[in-house]
Amino acid sequence: LKKILLANTNIEKAPYPVPPLGLCLLASALEPQYTVEIYDGVFDEGKSLQEKVLAFSPDYIGFSIRNIDDVVADRPVFYIDRIISDFIEPVRKISSVPIILGGSGFSIFPFDVMRVTGASYGIVGEAEDILPQLLNCLDQGLDCSGIPNVIVGDSGLIWEGYQLRFMKDVRRGLSEIDRRIDFNPYRQKGVYSIQTKRGCSHGCIYCSYPLIEGKKFRMRDPADIAEEIAAASKRLGFVTFEFVDSTFNDPKGHAEAICREIIRRKLKVRLRTMGINPRHASGELFELMTDAGFTQIDATPDTASPRMLKALDKGFNLDEIRKMAELIRQYDLPTMWFFLFGGPGENEETLKETFDFIDEYVNPEDLVYMNAGMRVYPNTPLYDVAVGEGLIRAGETVFHPPFYYYSVLIGKKVLDQKINEAAKLRPNCLPALATVPPPAMIQEALAVRASQNLQEPMFRTLLRIRRVWTANGRL
Ligand code: B12
Numbered sequence: 001l002k003k004i005l006l007a008n009t010n011i012e013k014a015p016y017p018v019p020p021l022g023l024c025l026l027a028s029a030l031e032p033q034y035t036v037e038i039y040d041g042v043f044d045e046g047k048s049l050q051e052k053v054l055a056f057s058p059d060y061i062g063f064s065i066r067n068i069d070d071v072v073a074d075r076p077v078f079y080i081d082r083i084i085s086d087f088i089e090p091v092r093k094i095s096s097v098p099i100i101l102g103g104s105g106f107s108i109f110p111f112d113v114m115r116v117t118g119a120s121y122g123i124v125g126e127a128e129d130i131l132p133q134l135l136n137c138l139d140q141g142l143d144c145s146g147i148p149n150v151i152v153g154d155s156g157l158i159w160e161g162y163q164l165r166f167m168k169d170v171r172r173g174l175s176e177i178d179r180r181i182d183f184n185p186y187r188q189k190g191v192y193s194i195q196t197k198r199g200c201s202h203g204c205i206y207c208s209y210p211l212i213e214g215k216k217f218r219m220r221d222p223a224d225i226a227e228e229i230a231a232a233s234k235r236l237g238f239v240t241f242e243f244v245d246s247t248f249n250d251p252k253g254h255a256e257a258i259c260r261e262i263i264r265r266k267l268k269v270r271l272r273t274m275g276i277n278p279r280h281a282s283g284e285l286f287e288l289m290t291d292a293g294f295t296q297i298d299a300t301p302d303t304a305s306p307r308m309l310k311a312l313d314k315g316f317n318l319d320e321i322r323k324m325a326e327l328i329r330q331y332d333l334p335t336m337w338f339f340l341f342g343g344p345g346e347n348e349e350t351l352k353e354t355f356d357f358i359d360e361y362v363n364p365e366d367l368v369y370m371n372a373g374m375r376v377y378p379n380t381p382l383y384d385v386a387v388g389e390g391l392i393r394a395g396e397t398v399f400h401p402p403f404y405y406y407s408v409l410i411g412k413k414v415l416d417q418k419i420n421e422a423a424k425l426r427p428n429c430l431p432a433l434a435t436v437p438p439p440a441m442i443q444e445a446l447a448v449r450a451s452q453n454l455q456e457p458m459f460r461t462l463l464r465i466r467r468v469w470t471a472n473g474r475l
Contacts, residue, residue, distance in 0.1 A: 002139060004030060005058040007039040007049060007091075009083045010066045014436050017042045017186060021193040021244065022103065022127075023064050024180045028173030029128035034135060040181040046086035053095050060098050060135060061091055065106040065113060072432040073373035073404045073412075079105075080116060080400070088117055098138060102127050107212045108377050112399035114153045122151040124164060125212060126198065128172050166214035170198050171221060174228055178236055191242035191272070192232055196225050196258055200246035202277075203313045204302070205381035206343070206374045206405070209246045219254050226261035233269050240270045240295075247275040249285055259288035267293070272457075274298040279316040281324040286331040296457040299324065300338040304357030305350035312343050313381070318357070325361035334457045337368045342415050344385050346407035351418055358429065367459045368429040372419050373404035373412065427467050437462050441469065 006027060008020035020040060027036040039052045053061070063083070070077040088099065098120040106113050107124045114122050121144065123130050130149045137144040145152045148165040177183060177192060186192070197219040200209040229241055249255040262269065271294045278301060289297075301321045302312055309317060328335050339354055358368055376382050376398045386392045386405050406412045416431075423429050437445075445461045448454065454461060469475045 001033070001035045002059040002135070003035045003037075003056060004060040004062060004135065005037050005039060005053060005056055006062045006064065007087060008041050008064050008066075009046075009087045010064070010079075011041055011045045011082065011086075012067055012070070012079070013042070013189075016189045016191070018066075019177050019181065019183065019186050019190060019193055020064060020066075021175050021177060021195065022066075023062075024175035024177045025173065026062070026102075026127055026131055027180055028175065030132055030135070031173075033132060038180050041087060043185050046082075046090065049087060050090050050094055053091055058095075058097060060100060060138070061095065062100045062102065062131070063087060063119070065101055065103040068105040068109060068113075068399070069375075069402045071375045071402075072371070073375075074416075074433055076401065078400055078402075080113065084117055088119070100131070100134065102131070104208075104212045108208045109399045110151055112397055114151055119153055121153065124149045124151065125214070126167060129167050166199070166216070166218070168218070170218045171224065174231075176232075178232065183236065187236075187239060191240045192236065193244045194225065194229060194241050195244050196220055196222075196248070197245055197254065201250075202247070202315050203381070204315075205311075205313050205385070206340075206376070207380065208377040211377070211379055213246065217251050217254075219251075222254065222257035222261045225258050226265055226267070229262065229269060230265055230267055233267060238268075238270070240272060243271070243273040245273075245275060247277040248273040249280045250277050252280045256285055256288050259285075259292040262292040263288070269293045270295050272296040272298075275300055276324065277316065278320040278324040281320070281327055283327060283330075286327045286333070290331050290333065294333060295455075296334045296336075297328070298336045298338060299328065302338065302340045303343070303350070303354050304339075305346075305353035307345060308343060308350050308354070311345040312340075321357070322361060325357075328366075329361075329363060334460055335363070335366045336459055337362055337366060339368065339370050340374055341370060341372045341419060342404075342406045342410065342412075343374050344382070344405070344407055345409065346415070347409040348414075348418070351410075351415075351422075355422055358426065362428070364426075364428050365460055365463065366428060367463055368426070369432065369435055370419050370423065370429055371432045372415050373406055376403045376405050427470065428463055437466070441465055 006023045008023055023038050027038055030036050037056050039049055067079045101119045101122040110122050110124050133147055134144055134150055144150055197217055199214045199217045201215050201217055271292060276297055276299055303309055304318060304321055306318050362368060376386055382405055387394050406415060419431050423431050444465055449461055
């Protein structure tokens with residue numbers, strides 16, 4: 001059997017380390033035709049990668065590129081430099097096998113990443129079908145440029161005429177993350193990731209998800225998902241499961257069905273999710289989520305200004321966000337709220353509309369994450385707006401340095417100032433730069449949680465400590 005090493009190049013540990021779900025799914029799709037090993041770089045950061053390559057001696061090496069930058073305008077973290085210096089270059093020094101790239105970050109900027117890494121092949125989007133096809137093609141020494149989603153870079157020229165396809169059926173092998181990588185370091189701070197569907201049919205103007213996963217929702221069977229959770233929790237004991245879907249409760253009915261399957265099996269699990277779509281939030285959904293074991297959710301309306309909801313093409317309205325906020329209070333579900341400020345049309349009035357909503361509806365014990373400036377991705381409506389306003393030229397790359405959009409009606413300086421003022425008045429509202437707590441604060445939070453046996457989400461403990469530190473002038 002031919003051998004492939006799949007390497008996870010993601011070393012980001014904030015807000016918490018995430019296990020390489022995609023690579024585990026790929027491993028399952030490649031077996032038994034290929035012998036697969038995964039190198040997880042999250043904690044090792046590339047240190048033992050050369051050793052791994054020498055010991056395993058793979059025929060192919062796949063690198064997963066999840067993050068390009070950290071989407072915080074004033075914190076210029078560009079992950080690609082270290083991916084090249086700590087992962088790709090060390091491997092090149094000792095091996096000349098084909099290098100294949102993929103992953104969500106890669107899929108947004110495939111040509112830029114191919115250029116800066118000089119990789120042989122890249123696959124845009126999901127790769128369970130395509131990676132085995134590409135490897136079969138390479139095994140036979142054929143020209144692989146006609147395979148959908150594949151970019152060929154080995155001639156030094158990058159072939160840009162690839163077609164993008166998504167699988168019809170997402171019912172595939174299981175990730176079994178803990179069987180493929182060492183899950184122990186994730187136990188404490190991390191989560192076990194579960195994907196319930198792929199695709200996103202919403203049209204939020206800045207968003208890259210439809211480019212990565214396609215625009216059509218493709219759902220997994222709710223019973224299969226509950227079985228996956230049951231099996232993993234049997235193997236691992238008590239861990240938190242997190243749903244990684246673009247929006248958890250779309251299309252309507254699927255999330256409800258998953259909760260029912262979990263409840264029916266009487267699973268004792270701790271669940272969390274990002275992306276609750278206000279349009280499809282209901283008392284029934286919240287009841288089911290609470291019964292299934294949700295202890296925390298993320299609410300990501302982006303704005304609570306009616307004008308900005310339209311400008312960002314969010315597909316829901318302020319009444320629906322209010323209704324969701326009421327349900328969150330009624331069911332007492334700890335929530336992290338996310339707002340993105342500065343989109344097209346943002347001005348001082350629209351900002352006030354969002355802050356008025358926060359003051360009236362958000363529990364002061366819940367965290368509000370305020371991001372100023374919108375990261376522009378290629379092939380999105382926001383990119384076209386930026387071109388139309390003369391901020392970038394048509395076709396211009398926004399890969400590096402990352403390009404952020406700020407409404408011309410307010411500008412970066414005033415927007416940052418307003419966000420900082422809002423944060424001063426509201427201890428639970430944090431500008432993006434303040435959301436990574438200092439290590440000493442995390443230590444204190446861990447100690448408090450252990451001594452009082454607190455089960456609440458970490459962000460609530462941290463927020464309380466933050467208040468004390470601010471009052472003492474420690475921050
Ligand atoms: C869920 C999610 C989160 C969750 C993660 C929870 C969890 N338990 O994993 C949370 C909210 C914590 C999060 C945080 C962050 N995220 Co996030 N996140 C996502 C999201 C929505 C899904 C990722 C996922 O799990 N997908 C499911 C798996 C199955 O897919 P996959 O890993 O991509 O793998 C498939 C393919 O990519 C491909 N593939 C993957 N690897 C490889 C390798 C090879 C060789 C090949 C051929 C193919 C291949 O095949 C796989 C199977 O089909 C993506 C957007 C998206 N739709 O992809 C953003 C995304 C990855 N995140 C992004 C970012 C920036 C971040 C943060 C840096 C933000 C921040 N400042 O906090 C952090 C970093 C966290 C970390 N430790 O890395 C960006 C990255 C783009 C960029 N600008 O760099 C994305 C793309 C969203 C966006 N803005 O467009 N995130």
